[in-house]
Structure formats: C-alpha cells, structure tokens
Amino acid sequence: xxxxxxxxxxxxxxxxxxxxxxxxxxxxxxxxxxxxxxxxxxxxxxxxxxxxxxxxxxxxxxxxxxxxxxxxxxxxxxxxxxxxxxxxxxxxxxxxxxxxxxxxxxxxxxxxxxxxxxxxxxxxxxxxxxxxxxxxxxxxxxxxxxxxxxxxxxxxxxxxxxxxxxxxxxxxxxxxxxxxxxxxxxxxxxxxxxxxxxxxxxxxxxxxxxxxxxxxxxxxxxxxxxxxxxxxxxxxxxxxxxxxxxxxxxxxxxxxxxxxxxxxxxxxxxxxxxxxxxxxxxxxxxxxxxxxxxxxxxxxxxxxxxxxxxxxxxxxxxxxxxxxxxxxxxxxxxxxxxxxxxxxxxxxxxxxxxxxxxxxxxxxxxxxxxxxxxxxxxxxxxxxxxxxxxxxxxxxxxxxxxxxxxxxxxxxxxxxxx
Amino acid sequence: xxxxxxxxxxxxxxxxxxxxxxxxxxxxxxxxxxxxxxxxxxxxxxxxxxxxxxxxxxxxxxxxxxxxxxxxxxxxxxxxxxxxxxxxxxxxxxxxxxxxxxxxxxxxxxxxxxxxxxxxxxxxxxxxxxxxxxxxxxxxxxxxxxxxxxxxxxxxxxxxxxxxxxxxxxxxxxxxxxxxxxxxxxxxxxxxxxxxxxxxxxxxxxxxxxxxxxxxxxxxxxxxxxxxxxxxxxxxxxxxxxxxxxxxxxxxxxxxxxxxxxxxxxxxxxxxxxxxxxxxxxxxxxxxxxxxxxxxxxxxxxxxxxxxxxxxxxxxxxxxxxxxxxxxxxxxxxxxxxxxxxxxxxxxxxxxxxxxxxxxxxxxxxxxxxxxxxxxxxxxxxxxxxxxxxxxxxxxxxxxxxxxxxxxxxxxxxxxxx
Numbered sequence: 001x002x003x004x005x006x007x008x009x010x011x012x013x014x015x016x017x018x019x020x021x022x023x024x025x026x027x028x029x030x031x032x033x034x035x036x037x038x039x040x041x042x043x044x045x046x047x048x049x050x051x052x053x054x055x056x057x058x059x060x061x062x063x064x065x066x067x068x069x070x071x072x073x074x075x076x077x078x079x080x081x082x083x084x085x086x087x088x089x090x091x092x093x094x095x096x097x098x099x100x101x102x103x104x105x106x107x108x109x110x111x112x113x114x115x116x117x118x119x120x121x122x123x124x125x126x127x128x129x130x131x132x133x134x135x136x137x138x139x140x141x142x143x144x145x146x147x148x149x150x151x152x153x154x155x156x157x158x159x160x161x162x163x164x165x166x167x168x169x170x171x172x173x174x175x176x177x178x179x180x181x182x183x184x185x186x187x188x189x190x191x192x193x194x195x196x197x198x199x200x201x202x203x204x205x206x207x208x209x210x211x212x213x214x215x216x217x218x219x220x221x222x223x224x225x226x227x228x229x230x231x232x233x234x235x236x237x238x239x240x241x242x243x244x245x246x247x248x249x250x251x252x253x254x255x256x257x258x259x260x261x262x263x264x265x266x267x268x269x270x271x272x273x274x275x276x277x278x279x280x281x282x283x284x285x286x287x288x289x290x291x292x293x294x295x296x297x298x299x300x301x302x303x304x305x306x307x308x309x310x311x312x313x314x315x316x317x318x319x320x321x322x323x324x325x326x327x328x329x330x331x332x333x334x335x336x337x338x339x340x341x342x343x344x345x346x347x348x349x350x351x352x353x354x355x356x357x358x359x360x361x362x363x364x365x366x367x368x369x370x371x372x373x374x375x376x377x378x379x380x381x382x383x384x385x386x387x388x389x390x391x392x393x394x395x396x397x398x399x400x401x402x403x404x405x406x407x408x409x410x411x412x413x414x415x416x417x418x
Numbered sequence: 419x420x421x422x423x424x425x426x427x428x429x430x431x432x433x434x435x436x437x438x439x440x441x442x443x444x445x446x447x448x449x450x451x452x453x454x455x456x457x458x459x460x461x462x463x464x465x466x467x468x469x470x471x472x473x474x475x476x477x478x479x480x481x482x483x484x485x486x487x488x489x490x491x492x493x494x495x496x497x498x499x500x501x502x503x504x505x506x507x508x509x510x511x512x513x514x515x516x517x518x519x520x521x522x523x524x525x526x527x528x529x530x531x532x533x534x535x536x537x538x539x540x541x542x543x544x545x546x547x548x549x550x551x552x553x554x555x556x557x558x559x560x561x562x563x564x565x566x567x568x569x570x571x572x573x574x575x576x577x578x579x580x581x582x583x584x585x586x587x588x589x590x591x592x593x594x595x596x597x598x599x600x601x602x603x604x605x606x607x608x609x610x611x612x613x614x615x616x617x618x619x620x621x622x623x624x625x626x627x628x629x630x631x632x633x634x635x636x637x638x639x640x641x642x643x644x645x646x647x648x649x650x651x652x653x654x655x656x657x658x659x660x661x662x663x664x665x666x667x668x669x670x671x672x673x674x675x676x677x678x679x680x681x682x683x684x685x686x687x688x689x690x691x692x693x694x695x696x697x698x699x700x701x702x703x704x705x706x707x708x709x710x711x712x713x714x715x716x717x718x719x720x721x722x723x724x725x726x727x728x729x730x731x732x733x734x735x736x737x738x739x740x741x742x743x744x745x746x747x748x749x750x751x752x753x754x755x756x757x758x759x760x761x762x763x764x765x766x767x768x769x770x771x772x773x774x775x776x777x778x779x780x781x782x783x784x785x786x787x788x789x790x791x792x793x794x795x796x797x798x799x800x801x802x803x804x805x806x807x808x809x810x811x812x813x814x815x816x817x818x819x820x821x822x823x824x825x826x827x828x829x830x831x832x833x834x835x836x
Binding site: 064065093096098129130131239240321322327330332338344346363366368404407412413414 | 482513514653735736743748750752756764822830
C-alpha cells in the first residue's frame, strides 16, 4: 500500500463516501455485460448513493469531445447546483450509442422510483466498454434490490461496484473542524480500465457534511482538480467518461460557506487532501503498474510551467519503462523535461531521484554528474519513487503522479482476445 | 517487409545514400561503448560520407530544448548552406555532457584530416545513450580505416553503422527526371532506440545529384518534413538528437533550381517519396512493433486539424495496445479523435478499419455500427493496418504513421537491467 500524505489539521478515518453523516450507499451485482465480454463473475456492477437531505453539488467532466451520455444527463441534472444521490454502473460506458441519453435518463428514473426522489435529483455515471448499447434490463432488475441495500455503512459495496480493472478499492476520508464544528469528507474513485480492454476511465465521488453554497463548492472543486486528478496520468489517454462529483449535505452545522474566507480555505484544503490521496492511489493502481511515480518540479516562474514539466516526465513512455526496469536512465527524464511545452533555461536544470531508500543527484545544470549505480538500484527498488526537477530560480512548484509502464499494461490492453 | 508507396514518375532503385552519383560512403566498427553497455559485438558504429563536389545542404533538428552537442556543431557548419560530408556514430549520443561540443568538433576535425577537407565541411551526428561522456579514442582510431573504406557502394556499411535497436536497415532511393536530365535521390534513416535502453532517436541522411540552391533545398525540406517524419511516432518521446539532413551535389546537370517552378515541385515530390518511405519503415520498425499503423484523416477544414487528429490516433497507447491484440476496439480510436486538440463536430465522425484483407466501417456519425468481428479479426491480422477517420465536410486530409504497443517495447526499454 502507498503512504497517505500527512497534512496538519486533517485526521484520516474509515468510511469512504459514507464517512460523512447522512449518506447511505450500496452496491449490487446486476449482471451487466457486452459483446465479447469475459464473464464478470459476481462482482458488484451497480452502485447507488442517497443523501438524507438535499445537497449542494458540483462536478467536473472530461474535456474529450466524445462525452459519455451519462455526462450529458448529469450536467443537466445538477445545473441548479443541487443533487440527492448518484447511480453508477461499470462494465458498459454507455458512450457512442444512438440511444445513450435515453438509457442514462432511464437509470435516473429507475433510481428515483425506488427512492421516492425525482429523476433530476440524480447524478448518473457509467464506465466500461465504449460503443456498445447498454442493456437496461439488468439495471431495471437490480435497482430495487440496490435501493433496499442502501446503508450508512454501504461504502465498501459501492466502491466495489465502480471498479473495473482496478486491483484495489480506492477510498479515503478525513475529519477536520470548521469553527467549532466537526466536519467530515470522504471519497471513492475508480481508475484505470475495464474487464474488456478499455479506456483508462476515472470516476470519483466525494461526499461531505459541510454546509457550503453550490457556487463555492464548484469554485473549490475547479481549483483542487487542477492540482490533483488533472496532474495524474496512467497512459495519456483522456477518456470519454471522466467525472468527479462532490455532494455537500450541510449536516455538520457549520456557518454556511458563502464567501472565500478562512472556512472556504479549510474546505478547499480538505478537498485537496481527499483528491490528492485518490490521485496517488489511482496512479499506483494504473493498469499493470508496479510503482507510483511522483515528479515534483520546483523553481518555475509560474505554476503552468511547473505543471507542464512535471506532467511531461510522468507521461514519458520511455521514462516509465525505465522505472519498471529500475534503471536510473536519467537522460530520459531530461529528455522529457526538454520537450515539455514551456519556457526555461535547460542549462539550469537539476535532477534528483529519491525514495524511502535515499536520494541521489543525477544531473546538475543540464549535465550528468557521477552517482553510485548501486545506490540508484536500491532507491528504484521501492514502490514509491520521487523525481525532483529544479528548473531555475522561480518560486512556483507543482507535482504530478504516474506509474511505470509494464508488460501487464500491454497484456491488460492488448492481449485479451489473443 | 512493408510495401513501398507507388508514385507516378518515380522509379525505386538500390543504393541508398550512394544511389546518386558522386557520393562515397562507408562504415566501420570502432568499438564505442558506455557505462552499463552490453557488448555491442562487431556491428559498425561509425559512418562517414564524402561527396566528390561541394553540396547544397539543409537540415532540420529536434525541437527538444535539450539538443545533442552534434546538432549545435552541425547547425554552425552548414549555416552557409554548404557541406561536403557527414560523420556519424551510434552507441553514445554525446548529449548532456560538459565536453560535448568539443568532442563533436573533434569528430569533424578527424574526418577532415583524413579526407583533406575542412572540419566545417562536415555534418556531425551521434545517437545512443544520453549523459555519458563520449570516448573519443575509438573514433580517433577508427576514422583512418573508415576514410580508406569509402566507396560508391558503401551505403550498406554506412547504414549499419547508424543502426541501434533497429532490426532492419532503412534505405530507399528513386530515379526521376528534371527536364531531360535523369536525377537520383536516396536516403537512409535510423530509428528507434539503442542497445542500452534509450531515446527513440531518429537520424536521417539524404543525398541527391540534383542541382538546387541551398535556399530552395531548405524550403523543400521544411515542407516535406511536416508531412513525413513529423507525422510518425513510435512512443511520443521527442528525442534530443533528431536530425534530418539533405545534401545535393548538382552532378545531374539539370538547370539549377532557384525558384518555385515545376522543377522545384518535382524535386519536392522526390524528397516526399524518400521521406515518406523512410517514415513508414521507421514506424514499422518501432521498438517492439509487429505492425505498421497508418491513420488517414479526411474531411478536415484545414491541414493542421487533419494532422492533429491522425497523430492523436496513432499515438494513443490504448489504441496501440489494441492493435497488438488485433482487437477492433474502435472506441479507443474515437476517444483519441475526441481528445485531439482541434475543432470539429464529433457527431460527424466516421471511422473505418482496413488492410490488405479488406475494409469495415465501425462508426458512423459518432455512433457505433454493427460489423463482423470475424472480418475485423482477418483485417487486423495483417502487418499494415489503415485507419480512416472522416471528420466532416472539409477538403483537407493528412496521414500519420505509428506502430502497435507490445511486450517487446517494454522489454527493450525497461527490462534490460532486470
């Protein structure tokens, strides 16, 4: 397991999307499938969450021009900044189908019918193979059972239902205070892949009992997403169904956040902690991955430059393959730094490689420095690798998260039918 | 072997960089190495070419901020638009070393000494591992032997010397006429990798007996490179040492090309044929590749859009892995089309998959259409796969070349030290 990042003022707790009070969740196996699918066994494939009270809601979506039908329906349903629950399936992405919107709306209607809510109260999401009609019958049959199973301890059943080629469930939750009120925020995420070889789709859902106006929820999410999920990459493929949703039900009883004051800052930090941990878990569990790679770029003139450089390193196929081989081939790091679309002096670049086993400098002012290959091997044997790239005298920095490129990535994505 | 593209007015001949009259070439094994190298055997690692007469010369270089020292020296040496020869080594890239420029200049001086030419007459290039000092002694020892070996039939020895993880030598040459003069153009290329896991470095050298002014040689190269090598990708990593050079000695006796008339057009076409074939050979021989993938985007409003879409498809890791698995997972094609940074209506996109075994439509107006999985399997068994993406009603089109993503790509780049 990878380490959790410690940040003052936040305490990790269990419970995922059910950690905050007032959220019931559940997951069932309804038996979704698609052409060419292998048997998905009895893994949960349909998840639901319902809040006891109306929630402020915000979401961000993939920038891909091809957008899954569920995204289009969700966008409409939370246009008023409010939601009561979500319904999510895995196995089939309900994308690039002529009847996609109709099916996504049907999922909301079915959820509404069983819970006594309105269809427009629901966020809907799907993940799985693209371009194959979504069979609605298993969902129709599964939802009554799913609605009955909802509970304040249903987070584990829900997170199982959104997993695809994920090898571990990804959940995190924290406690913190706003004024004298104890608040909670928790989230779950799926990434990266499908049983049938598929998109590295990411779905994430976050719940909190904080009382916050929709506008400020949206603002916090837009800010944090740039520093977390948008800085993580498994294979550079931007999926069609990515979605990250936050629901806040206000049950903590804090003074409603309606401005960018101290409470907004703390709330944003909480969201950062949740999404930072989920992003790191996602990268570590990237398809076929054996290592989490974190690249921190410092000394940049502006944030965009730092982000561009850090992301360029963790997305380089050659560098990722070298990490799999535990080979300190730092020329590939410098190469990726060099082709990043940003403006800086390559002759001022320093590079270090680190892990729990230690740290070595490999490049100073753009040229190689001698280092112990033996020490490098020790460092690269670890499961979490840190790459530090300093690009000059600026004061901005950024981090990005990725994973190594392995035989299993190719196997998962290429070898299934062979 | 992949097929050569037939274009009217051009006849394929043998001879590579020695096909045109007046160019002597050669290659020797001088025994270059670097820290951590496996034994490179007796493969040639040092190539030279000398023209009987002064040549117009032009080159394009990598856009990486990290530029190999040889690039900086070459740029200076051909600033006057003239050159007499080249000296190239494999195994070590002479990049990111404090003494790189000095060593690259030394290579030119050594070549000049043995050939009675000036150091500034030479194009110099290196390819191999980055960030390790280039040992100059093997080159010092090898050059006299190399100079003696130069011959009008030395193309095969030269192309062997620039190969790294290339599995086949890449050469092509054509005959054509300008006015009543028979002209010849030939080229060689190396791509993609190194014995020690390394950059997907590309070097290419083209020679011709056409009489053309340096300015127009440069103009033709700038135009053609955009449609050929710049549209090919093995793994998306832009190397530090990429270089494509053209030398034209004028021995064909054609009226010197000094304007953009008919002869300039024909010359540009010849350069296109050479670089198109070399680009296709490079993509097919991409590290670990088993297939050449060509994506043609049509119906674009402008060339840039068509190029962006075609390139997005052939660089998608997920799509590339699906091609290795011979899986008609067209959702990944549409996904890559959708995240291409270009403006068009995704609901007008059609996709077909073809090869020597036939053609199937898989997507119409952005939604999937039924197709025979059996036929798809047959099509994808072939070694050359064509993806057609039509994005609307524009009149511009572009092609891009790539390869599948395989276990061997990971092995070559990650597994060497394990």
